[in-house]
Amino acid sequence: MQEMAEGKQKGLDLFASILKQEDVSVVFHTNKKSFEPIASFSQVSLIHEQAAVHAADGYSRSTGKAGVAMIMSEYGLTNAVTSMGTAQLDSVPLVIFVQHPSNDIEYQLGVEEITKGVTKHNLSAHSMEELMTAAGKAFHIAVSDRPGVVVVDYPECILQDMVEPFDTHARHHKIRPTKEVSMHKIDAIVEAMNEAEQPILLVGGGTVISGAGKELHTFLEETGMPYASTLMGLGALEVDHPLHLGMVGMHGTFAANRAVHQADLLICLGVRFSDRITGRIKGFSPHSKKIQIDIDPAEVNKRVIVDYPVIGDVKHVLKKINERVLSAADPEWRESVKSWSKKSAQFHEPKHNLIGPDFIIRTLNQHANQDALIATDVGQHQMWTAHHYCFKRPRRFLTSGGFGTMGYGLPAAIGGAVSSPHQQVVCVSGDGSIQMNIQELMTAVRYQLDIKIAIMKNGYLGMVRQWQQLFYKRNYSHVKISSPDYAILAESYGAVGLRAETQEQAEAIIAQAFRTQGPVVMEFTIEEEENVYPIVPPGGNNTDALDDGRR
Known part of the structure; x- marks a missing residue:
């Protein structure tokens, strides 16, 4: 047996190598015994599968890296469905490895049927070589375009197999270059901005995800345009910025909601227009032309019809806009909007x-x-x-x-x-x-x-x-x-x-x-x-x- 294994590697060691290659530094799970041999990165063992995926989610949101969780399918998968949906809807990149007890096609189909409605993509592997390829692909899919949740399922037994070493780097998927937005579209956006008398910027979660803070700061310095945030857009810049009107929507500030309602141009950065943001659709910023910049074409013209749809990364598009000559927002409009109440929950003496x-x-x-x-x-x-x-x-x-x-x-x-x-x-x-x-x-x-x-x-x-x-x-x-x-x-x-x-x-x-x-x-x-x-x-x-x- 020893001779047969000579020159081969254990599947678990190869699995650890692909995680290292993807710069994984911590893995969240609920069953440390199953993953104990993987000692090349930190492991955090939680009590419940839902919590393990939420923890990977929190790690990802705070670092910008893909979070990694490992789940045992026969008893843990359904516990994690809610936390998968939570991350998917908020565009959080996660790679979730689902380990099942046998190489049975029924397990693979079960994992896919349970999770496909709350994930970006599902992959299956039946051998170590397939798992290595699937893992590399999963990290690529999770972080590219609109980030999301990718599930990779595999049978437990393949991690114990002794296999011939192979080049994992050949299976490493590089992120595609950012798709260029046409200069004609940038010109049309800038022209609309320069013509607007009452423009408002609406900053959504896509602005944070794209890392567009520097570009957003430059844009505001150049234009002096008042801006509001969605819940997920808070923190893209400091919330006490003098041009910030507060959060918009169902529990938004009076200043933010009033400004969006009166705007003649609404520039939306990474906003998917949920009902908590818009209220009644017909009453949402009814007098404005609308520019929507979003990386996901499925979110553009989905609930709110816009005049200038732009499919692209917020950071990349803002950078292009900032290269143009931008007019400053009308001082009278800016000062009027800034004078409105930013306060929200008006507490009385308890x-x-x-x-x-x-x-x-x-x-x-x-x-x-x-x-x-x-x-x-x-x-x-x-x-x-x-x-x-x-x-x-x-x-x-x-x-x-x-x-x-x-x-x-x-x-x-x-x-x-x-x-x-x-x-x-x-x-x-x-x-x-x-x-x-x-x-x-x-x-x-x-x-x-x-x-x-x-x-x-x-x-x-x-x-x-x-x-x-x-x-x-x-x-x-x-x-x-x-x-x-x-x-x-x-x-x-x-x-x-x-x-x-x-x-x-x-x-x-x-x-x-x-x-x-x-x-x-x-x-x-x-x-x-x-x-x-x-x-x-x-x-x-x-x-x-x-x-x-x-x-």
Whole structure:
């Protein structure tokens, strides 16, 4: 047997070599025993498959690299479907290796049928040579054009095969050069910009993904054009930029929504026009000519018909535009727009001296360093964070946009925390969302990750309760929840647990948390019926937003 194996390599070693070739430095999974021999990169073992893929997602969003997760198909694949969809809809590049117990075609078909609706591409391998080829192709597909999720499935047995070495570099897929946008189209865009009297720039997640921060800064310096952001576009530039009007859409600021509504030209960078952004389609920026720059042709003219469709990478197209002579935005329009209220959630004095959510977010912002990653779950706390945290840099805000996945925040924070040895991470959650993947506190403690977890506790699924209050006459149904004592629960996991019920206590425990190394859980009691404002009613225009009457 030894003679037969002479000159051959174990499949697992070849598999590790292709991951090294793709510059993989960390792999997320839930079954360390299966992957223990792969010692050439870090491995993070989580408790649940959904959390493992969310962690790879958080790692990818914070670094810009493809995240890698490994899953066992016979019991773990269906657990991961939601997190695959979360990453796919937000254009996060992931490569997910699905290992099944036999070389049976039924397993391959099952993996594809389960995942094809929530992924960019599926690949299968039945031998080590096929796996090496598929792996290289998967990384190429995941990061090229519009990034997304690629699943590679293979039978467990091939990793134990002894195979002849072969050149893995020949299977390395290079990213295709960026497709050039015609100069005629650039000329038409610049002409429309120079003719506009009330232009507005709308910055979406594609701007962050393309790394277009420098080009965006140059464009704004040249034109002085006011701009608004989508949820996923926050942080493309610092949110306190003097030209920034805030977030647009269902929970957008009055300034952003009013400016987009009155614009005669709307330039959209990497925006897919979800209903949370547009409100009623016919009422979305009704008087403007629209320029949409997006790398995915499927998203152009999909929900909003535009006058100037541009298929291309935002960074590349902006660079071309910046090479032209651009007119400055009309000073009167610019100053008028900047004078409108950028404030959003208008909080009143909380009852019984409870803590205002805005105070929590702003205090976290004061204590965190500028490079801190901010991860959130989904709900009211997500919107409060979007409005009140002062994001200064791109890829610092980890949140589920398209899928709106509760349970995303903590595992995404774990993925972000392992992206560099001393990365500071804040996870903002609610008492509903945190319980979706709270078992991963064990993971944060095991790896002693520097994550500060802020839980806003109001005893409700807050955003659903708010809708039932405002639009269903307080006919509350299945929104009241119970919660553990999070401070005691944290200590039972081996983390530090802190609790606050007043503003003074909140300030004290946040300061203490940031002085403490390792994972810290902070529980904040907030008012039960505190709402997120503004909010656009279902089927309404963005200009129909409701406020709390205290503006």
